[in-house]
Amino acid sequence: MKIIYLDNAATTPVAPEVMEAMKPFFSERFGNASSLHFLGKQAKEALEKSRGKIMKKVNAKEHKLVFTSGGTESNNLALKGTAFANKDKGKHIITTKIEHDCVLNACKWLEKQGFEVTYLSVDREGFVDLNELEESIRKDTILVSIIHGNNEIGTIQDLKEIGKICQEHEVYFHTDACQSFTKVPIDLKKEHIDLLTINSHKIYGPKGVGGLFIRNGIKIDPLSHGGGHEFGLRSGTENVSGIVGFAKATEVIKDKDIKHMTKLRNMLIKGVLEIEDAWLNGPREKRLCNNTNFSFRYIEGEALMLYLDVKGIAASTGSACSSKSLEPSHVLTAIGLKPEDAHGSLRLTLGKDSTEDEIKYTIEVLKQSVDSLRKISPFGNK
Numbered sequence: 001m002k003i004i005y006l007d008n009a010a011t012t013p014v015a016p017e018v019m020e021a022m023k024p025f026f027s028e029r030f031g032n033a034s035s036l037h038f039l040g041k042q043a044k045e046a047l048e049k050s051r052g053k054i055m056k057k058v059n060a061k062e063h064k065l066v067f068t069s070g071g072t073e074s075n076n077l078a079l080k081g082t083a084f085a086n087k088d089k090g091k092h093i094i095t096t097k098i099e100h101d102c103v104l105n106a107c108k109w110l111e112k113q114g115f116e117v118t119y120l121s122v123d124r125e126g127f128v129d130l131n132e133l134e135e136s137i138r139k140d141t142i143l144v145s146i147i148h149g150n151n152e153i154g155t156i157q158d159l160k161e162i163g164k165i166c167q168e169h170e171v172y173f174h175t176d177a178c179q180s181f182t183k184v185p186i187d188l189k190k191e192h193i194d195l196l197t198i199n200s201h202k203i204y205g206p207k208g209v210g211g212l213f214i215r216n217g218i219k220i221d222p223l224s225h226g227g228g229h230e231f232g233l234r235s236g237t238e239n240v241s242g243i244v245g246f247a248k249a250t251e252v253i254k255d256k257d258i259k260h261m262t263k264l265r266n267m268l269i270k271g272v273l274e275i276e277d278a279w280l281n282g283p284r285e286k287r288l289c290n291n292t293n294f295s296f297r298y299i300e301g302e303a304l305m306l307y308l309d310v311k312g313i314a315a316s317t318g319s320a321c322s323s324k325s326l327e328p329s330h331v332l333t334a335i336g337l338k339p340e341d342a343h344g345s346l347r348l349t350l351g352k353d354s355t356e357d358e359i360k361y362t363i364e365v366l367k368q369s370v371d372s373l374r375k376i377s378p379f380g381n382k
């Protein structure tokens with residue numbers, strides 16, 4: 001059976017050129033970047049070359065890039081690291097109700113440590129209200145953390161406007177760009193971003209590698225302590241092969257791939273919306289080029305996902321990390337969906353290698369599956 005992979009927001013396959021670039025660092029170039037001999041120097045050179053390459057991608061001239069184990073660690077470092085290092089300034093953090101779980105759970109943990117967190121609401125399409133953001137900033141606000149491209153509904157926030165507000169009020173601005181990096185241009189300088197989270201496995205790089213950009217001069221504490229690697233902010237021997245792969249992966253998605261994914265995304269939306277009592281969650285414009293998220297009334301997204309699975313189509317009902325949970329998605333409820341409608345949702349996320357034929361087939365299978373499921377639906381027969 002042919003496999004149709006439409007879960008690229010969960011993870012992507014490692015691109016062949018990325019694998020090639022990594023290979024020598026598992027064998028002949030295996031050195032520890034901290035060693036002073038030639039093997040160490042080789043590793044250090046590869047590490048710094050990779051760092052420079054990734055920094056260029058986001059115009060990072062006033063920032064350092066700290067390599068981490070992924071988006072989760074970068075977000076934790078950004079939130080907890082700035083919160084504890086700036087306790088003398090205040091105890092207030094602002095975020096949104098539609099963040100990835102790693103941001104939300106880090107915030108909940110910070111609340112237990114005595115910090116106060118404001119969770120901004122979003123509109124029907126998932127956009128933050130900039131007035132509400134500005135009004136929420138207090139004298140003791142340390143940090144604003146707002147996701148760039150939403151992992152569930154694809155909404156792309158206006159970083160420049162958010163950055164401007166944060167700069168005017170002298171609070172740090174952090175954004176989680178795991179889903180948008182290399183798909184949407186990011187300019188740390190123009191958009192006044194102080195801290196930026198990225199990772200590798202969403203862009204055809206290896207899993208377990210990520211980064212946090214930190215504006216020079218920002219007060220931030222490390223989460224773990226050790227040999228002082230990565231500017232003293234992330235101790236532990238660097239994952240040189242992974243980092244080399246990460247840097248190579250930043251070249252994988254080209255303009256033509258973004259155009260291709262946008263075209264297929266729009267085709268998928270058009271086809272699926274021919275189904276009665278189905279709608280698109282998230283916006284039409286300012287949406288990640290590879291993201292679609294639909295709700296189908298009267299059925300369970302989970303059941304629909306399993307019907308697609310049998311036909312070789314890999315889809316998702318929520319973000320990969322929370323899809324085992326029985327709670328309705330916090331993102332879908334934040335945009336105003338009733339719990340039963342949030343349960344009837346399906347996320348299909350495209351990749352650069354998705355094809356028109358795959359999309360046509362998926363639309364057909366979806367139409368049939370929704371029809372079959374509604375015939376046996378306890379929520380009402382259609």
Ligand SMILES: Cc1ncc(COP(=O)(O)O)c(C=O)c1O
Nearest residue numbers: 070071072100151176178179199
């Ligand atoms: C928006 C967003 N932030 C953070 C993460 C976590 O990244 P990682 O899997 O690299 O820890 C993900 C991945 O699911 C994500 O989509």
